[in-house]
Amino acid sequence: MGEILGVGLSHYPGLGVKDETMAAALMKTLKDPGLPDEYKNPENWPPQMRAEWGTDNGKTAAAKHRTDLLEQFKKARAAIDEFKPDFVLIWGDDQYENFKEDCIPAFCVLAYEKHEAQPFKHMGFLGTNVWGDPEDKVFSYQGHKAAGKYLASSLIEQGFDVAYAYKPLHHGLGHAFLNAAMYMDYDRKAGWNYPILPIQINDYGRRVIAQKGGLPDLSKPVAEGDLDPPSPMPWRCFDLGAATARAFKNSPWRVALVASSSWSHAFLTAKNHWIYPDVEADKRLSDALAAGDYQVWRDTTLESIEESGQQELMNWFPLAGAMDELGRKPDEHALIQTYIFNSSKCFAIFRP
Numbered sequence: 547m548g549e550i551l552g553v554g555l556s557h558y559p560g561l562g563v564k565d566e567t568m569a570a571a572l573m574k575t576l577k578d579p580g581l582p583d584e585y586k587n588p589e590n591w592p593p594q595m596r597a598e599w600g601t602d603n604g605k606t607a608a609a610k611h612r613t614d615l616l617e618q619f620k621k622a623r624a625a626i627d628e629f630k631p632d633f634v635l636i637w638g639d640d641q642y643e644n645f646k647e648d649c650i651p652a653f654c655v656l657a658y659e660k661h662e663a664q665p666f667k668h669m670g671f672l673g674t675n676v677w678g679d680p681e682d683k684v685f686s687y688q689g690h691k692a693a694g695k696y697l698a699s700s701l702i703e704q705g706f707d708v709a710y711a712y713k714p715l716h717h718g719l720g721h722a723f724l725n726a727a728m729y730m731d732y733d734r735k736a737g738w739n740y741p742i743l744p745i746q747i748n749d750y751g752r753r754v755i756a757q758k759g760g761l762p763d764l765s766k767p768v769a770e771g772d773l774d775p776p777s778p779m780p781w782r783c784f785d786l787g788a789a790t791a792r793a794f795k796n797s798p799w800r801v802a803l804v805a806s807s808s809w810s811h812a813f814l815t816a817k818n819h820w821i822y823p824d825v826e827a828d829k830r831l832s833d834a835l836a837a838g839d840y841q842v843w844r845d846t847t848l849e850s851i852e853e854s855g856q857q858e859l860m861n862w863f864p865l866a867g868a869m870d871e872l873g874r875k876p877d878e879h880a881l882i883q884t885y886i887f888n889s890s891k892c893f894a895i896f897r898p
């Protein structure tokens with residue numbers, strides 16, 4: 547019989563850069579000529595957002611945000627070390643990294659032998675990395691092909707026709723997976739020796755190619771007709787997680803199931819003019835998770851996910867489905883809310 551640990555965390559790119567540039571996504575949006583002038587003026591922002599921005603463009607708030615996030619990453623890492631998994635499965639999105647115009651699977655089991663990535667070659671507007679690593683630094687992690695083949699087989703047999711791959715297409719390892727491992731070894735002391743089994747979910751759906759899974763260009767909004775087909779439905783991601791838990795319960799392995807994403811993203815939240823996330827919507831789902839009220843999750847519509855800029859939260863639906871299947875509530879849970887650092891970040895640990 548297999549054993550399962552559940553963990554939810556963030557892969558927030560801002561944690562990989564210095565305090566001065568942690569609010570880089572907001573700074574970029576504020577410079578967008580397509581953003582109406584009234585939203586560029588902090589006087590028109592919510593009071594909590596103004597307070598975080600302060601008098602130093604969020605630098606002081608960034609140091610606190612980093613401390614709060616790292617405390618949670620340390621807890622997640624400790625839970626994984628204590629559990630001693632054979633491998634770590636990570637549900638993550640692909641933001642026009644490995645999957646592009648030639649193929650966008652709804653779900654893909656990345657059953658590689660090994661993973662290699664050079665994340666600092668693609669920093670873009672985020673600037674330089676906080677570790678002072680050279681741009682061409684290579685990160686290498688072991689994969690788990692046997693577990694990937696086993697999972698793809700079991701999911702297909704259970705009626706989930708997932709894609710699978712034995713090697714990357716365009717990109718070694720997307721940041722949803724890589725950052726999760728990097729941030730659980732943030733101080734570079736213990737290293738990261740657990741094999742990783744990444745499961746890609748097409749979270750960005752209608753905007754995965756149309757917006758290249760990133761910040762919008764507000765002066766050139768994507769026309770309705772240019773949007774891509776949608777992501778898989780939240781309930782389907784939830785059910786996929788439940789099927790994954792069933793698969794690994796009947797396996798020989800100790801498996802850590804990790805959901806990797808921040809929640810509502812400012813740059814996807816049109817109703818907040820793309821400058822701050824939907825903190826209320828995140829709070830509702832976070833409260834339901836803490837209470838183990840998974841029906842609230844399964845009943846969540848894709849429409850409400852898109853309206854609240856919660857596309858990346860789709861990585862957490864399989865975790866919620868898996869924990870529902872196992873009859874577990876979180877043993878530890880934290881929601882770290884912010885207005886200026888793009889997204890709320892939730893963390894959760896579900897011990898066996």
Ligand SMILES: [Fe+2]
Nearest residue numbers: 639641722858
């Ligand atoms: Fe992401």
